[in-house]
Amino acid sequence: MEMLGIVGVAAGAVAIPLAAVSTATSVAAISQGTSAQQAGAQGGGGAEPKDDPRLAKFSLRASCDAAGKHLDGKIVVLRNRKLYLDDSDPAHRTFDDGHPFSGFYLDYPDAKALGLVSTISKDPPELNWIYADNDTLELKYGNKTASKDHIHAPWDWTDDQGALMLEDWEGFVALEESPGVWSVNYDQDEDHLQEIHGKTRCVVEISLQRRVLKQPGS
Numbered sequence: 001m002e003m004l005g006i007v008g009v010a011a012g013a014v015a016i017p018l019a020a021v022s023t024a025t026s027v028a029a030i031s032q033g034t035s036a037q038q039a040g041a042q043g044g045g046g047a048e049p050k051d052d053p054r055l056a057k058f059s060l061r062a063s064c065d066a067a068g069k070h071l072d073g074k075i076v077v078l079r080n081r082k083l084y085l086d087d088s089d090p091a092h093r094t095f096d097d098g099h100p101f102s103g104f105y106l107d108y109p110d111a112k113a114l115g116l117v118s119t120i121s122k123d124p125p126e127l128n129w130i131y132a133d134n135d136t137l138e139l140k141y142g143n144k145t146a147s148k149d150h151i152h153a154p155w156d157w158t159d160d161q162g163a164l165m166l167e168d169w170e171g172f173v174a175l176e177e178s179p180g181v182w183s184v185n186y187d188q189d190e191d192h193l194q195e196i197h198g199k200t201r202c203v204v205e206i207s208l209q210r211r212v213l214k215q216p217g218s
């Protein structure tokens with residue numbers, strides 16, 4: 001089902017339950033921007049996100065210990081095909097092209113594991129898969145073709161549902177690409193990315209805290 005990762009999805013369509021999303025007809029409905037209300041009216045029933053907390057949309061905020069104090073509270077934004085940290089206050093953003101992460105968990109096609117999607121712009125609210133690049137370990141967003149040969153699952157939450165996990169742990173770090181520009185990376189080898197960058201980059205451990213966004217109309 002190639003189109004699943006790239007369809008233009010109306011904001012309301014996030015409420016379509018996982019079971020429905022895996023059928024071709026529903027995917028077609030999503031790509032036509034079917035709203036949650038419409039999906040419910042068409043007999044889907046139980047299409048409210050609160051029925052399946054995995055479908056609740058959330059933003060992501062970095063939480064760091066003393067070593068990363070200056071990054072604590074920054075939010076994850078999507079730009080330039082990658083995930084970066086930026087100020088939570090729009091008036092103090094570093095990037096004017098960043099789109100705040102706004103995503104939810106969704107079965108990754110054929111993987112039998114949870115993937116993670118986010119809108120990539122406000123309008124249209126198109127969804128992309130979030131994945132870690134197999135070679136650079138940078139967190140990126142892209143369609144299914146772009147994500148399928150990389151680390152695209154399993155995404156999860158911690159026991160208290162408060163923080164994001166990939167491959168069953170919170171192995172995220174921020175890496176200073178250039179002065180003041182911090183990308184979000186997956187420290188798969190638990191070496192602060194030294195195998196990739198040596199000791200040339202500043203790397204800080206971060207936890208990515210989920211903040212469930214208020215659904216329109218709820």
Ligand SMILES: *[C@@H]1O[C@H](CO)[C@@H](O)[C@H](O)[C@H]1NC(C)=O
Pocket residue numbers: 006142143144145146
């Ligand atoms: C998927 O994304 C890639 C870029 O990563 C692009 O070249 C390709 O055309 C996209 N595929 C579809 C079906 O849109």
Ligand SMILES: *[C@@H]1O[C@H](CO)[C@@H](O)[C@H](O)[C@H]1NC(C)=O
Pocket residue numbers: 134149150
């Ligand atoms: C991704 O990396 C793993 C080892 O970490 C390797 O086994 C796998 O073949 C790689 N996949 C691609 C598409 O490079």
